[in-house]
Amino acid sequence: MQHFGERLRAARKIKGWSLQELVIKTSHTVSKQALSKYEAGVMMPSRKILLLLSTALEVKPTYFDSQPVFNLPEFEIPRKGDLSAKQAESIKEKVKDILERYLQAEALLNIRSKFTNPIKPIPVADEQAAADVATKLLSKWNLGGGALHNVTEMLEEKGVRVIQVSSPDNFEGLSTYVGKIPVIVLHKDRPTAIKRFAAMYELGQLLLKITTDTPKQKIPADTDRHKICEIFAAAMLLPGDALENCVGSKRMAIAPGELVCIKAQYGLPMRAIMQQAVFKGIIDRKNANTFLKLLADNPDETDLGSYIGQEEAHRFDRMIYRLVAEEIIDIEKAADLTGIPAEDLQKKVEVFEPVVQD
Numbered sequence: 279m280q281h282f283g284e285r286l287r288a289a290r291k292i293k294g295w296s297l298q299e300l301v302i303k304t305s306h307t308v309s310k311q312a313l314s315k316y317e318a319g320v321m322m323p324s325r326k327i328l329l330l331l332s333t334a335l336e337v338k339p340t341y342f343d344s345q346p347v348f349n350l351p352e353f354e355i356p357r358k359g360d361l362s363a364k365q366a367e368s369i370k371e372k373v374k375d376i377l378e379r380y381l382q383a384e385a386l387l388n389i390r391s392k393f394t395n396p397i398k399p400i401p402v403a404d405e406q407a408a409a410d411v412a413t414k415l416l417s418k419w420n421l422g423g424g425a426l427h428n429v430t431e432m433l434e435e436k437g438v439r440v441i442q443v444s445s446p447d448n449f450e451g452l453s454t455y456v457g458k459i460p461v462i463v464l465h466k467d468r469p470t471a472i473k474r475f476a477a478m479y480e481l482g483q484l485l486l487k488i489t490t491d492t493p494k495q496k497i498p499a500d501t502d503r504h505k506i507c508e509i510f511a512a513a514m515l516l517p518g519d520a521l522e523n524c525v526g527s528k529r530m531a532i533a534p535g536e537l538v539c540i541k542a543q544y545g546l547p548m549r550a551i552m553q554q555a556v557f558k559g560i561i562d563r564k565n566a567n568t569f570l571k572l573l574a575d576n577p578d579e580t581d582l583g584s585y586i587g588q589e590e591a592h593r594f595d596r597m598i599y600r601l602v603a604e605e606i607i608d609i610e611k612a613a614d615l616t617g618i619p620a621e622d623l624q625k626k627v628e629v630f631e632p633v634v635q636d
Contacts, residue, residue, distance in 0.1 A: 283319035285342045289335040290317075292375065294368035303334040340614070350374055351457040360448055369452075372443040373463055377456060379615045380439060383597040386606050393437030393460050401489040405509040405557060408486060412513035415485070423518045425544045429474045430591040433462065433481070440477060440591060442466035451476035453483045460484045469578050471585040475546045478511035486510060512554040515546040521554055529561045534569070538583035545585035549573045602627040 290300050297310045297317075307330055308323075315321035323331065332339045355370040357363070384391055396418035402408050416422070419436065426432065430440045438460045445465040450472060453462045462480040464473050488503055524540050525532055532555060537548040544551075552570055555561045573579065598616055601607045602623075609627065613620040 281344070282322060282342045283317045285344065286313075286331065286335075287317045288371050288375065289337050289341065291367050291371040293335060294364055296364075300331075300334065304330055338614075344614070350378065353454050353456045353461075355454060355463075356452050358449070358452055361446065365446055365449075369443055369445060369463060373441050373456075373461060376441050376443075377439060377459070377461065380594055383594060383601065383615060386601055387597055389597075391437055393458065395485055397485055399487045402486045402506060403489055405506055408482065408506045408510040409513040409557075411486060412510050413517070416514065416517055421517075423520070425520075425587070426474075426515060426517075427587050428589055428591075429477050429515075429545070430589055431593065433477060434591050434593045438462060438481065438484075440464065442473075451480050453480035455484070469584060470589045471541055471545050471547050472578065474515065474585065474589060475511050475550050478514045478546075479507045481514070482507035482510035508550065508553065509557055512546060512550050512557075515544055516540075516551070516554055520544065521551070521558060522560065525555065525560060527560060529555070530565060532561060532566075532569075534582070541579075541583050542586045545587055545589070548579055548582060598623075599627050 290297070293300075295303065297313050300313055301308060301310050308327055312321065312323075312327075316323055328339055328342065332341070353370075355366045355373070357366045397411055397415055400407075400411070402411060419432075421432070433440050439456075440462045442464045443466060445467075449465050450468060451462065451464045453460070455461065462477055462484070464476055464480075466473075468476070483503075486506065488506055521540070525536055532552065534548070537551050540551050541548055549570060552561075552566050552573075556563045556566050576582070595616070598612050602609060602612050607615075609620050609624055612618075612623050612627070616623065
């Protein structure tokens with residue numbers, strides 16, 4: 279169990295627990311001093327304590343035996359809003375765990391996935407420039423001029439790793455690079471339209487070279503960066519004249535029902551649709567502010583419609599099923615990689631015998 283200490287620390291941080299909180303979860307059977315020594319690798323637990331820790335942390339005992347297949351480069355998870363250092367560390371460990379399993383599946387299939395940024399590093403100084411870059415990216419990726427279906431799967435196929443994790447309620451998404459791998463992290467329990475918009479917003483954070491024309495200020499304030507990425511995200515999900523075709527070119531007011539219909543078709547929040555209408559000059563900000571203030575108290579837009587399309591990534595699952603079908607790994611290994619019980623996986627990977635024709 280050479281890597282026990284490393285695995286124990288990772289499992290604890292994924293839970294977002296301190297050493298003392300893990301002590302409490304074990305009903306004080308294990309002391310803080312003992313846990314510290316386990317994580318430092320200077321002491322090993324008995325079989326009884328190992329099973330106790332496994333139960334408390336909700337991992338299989340074999341989790342502590344496994345050696346990390348990849349030594350991922352060091353990376354940081356940016357803290358946003360009220361995200362605490364402990365919460366950011368928990369998200370980081372979850373990203374490491376999921377990404378390592380993803381890369382392991384690719385390596386077993388000899389897949390060398392590489393991300394290429396199709397956008398030249400043109401400085402983006404304002405919201406209009408961001409919208410123009412979104413149009414270029416849609417063209418480069420041959421995504422057409424209609425609604426984008428299954429954004430998560432599309433990004434996966436383009437080489438961006440989209441990882442969904444349990445997170446604090448005030449968290450929507452963040453992005454980082456792990457080595458040369460672009461990673462977008464989303465709150466898995468947020469409504470689909472919000473996750474799609476968050477994914478496009480974080481894509482903007484990853485790809486856009488945001489700057490200003492003023493020589494004294496090379497990087498805009500966070501508020502400017504935020505607005506630029508929001509316009510980029512909206513332009514990706516509402517391409518071209520899609521919004522004008524839905525609501526017209528000039529309005530004094532837009533009915534909530536109209537926004538619900540656009541949300542259902544294009545899959546972005548009503549708040550973002552209204553902000554895009556302001557940006558395009560379809561409606562004056564003063565006429566939109568009342569509605570935007572009402573939405574501020576309902577960030578998930580509960581009872582205000584939903585995206586009707588499919589939004590789910592299948593690439594990792596396809597790789598696992600292929601690995602089992604080609605007998606590269608067994609069902610137990612597949613269960614370890616996916617976290618799905620072996621008996622449930624077995625039903626999805628059973629190979630039917632071919633029917634021999636007489």
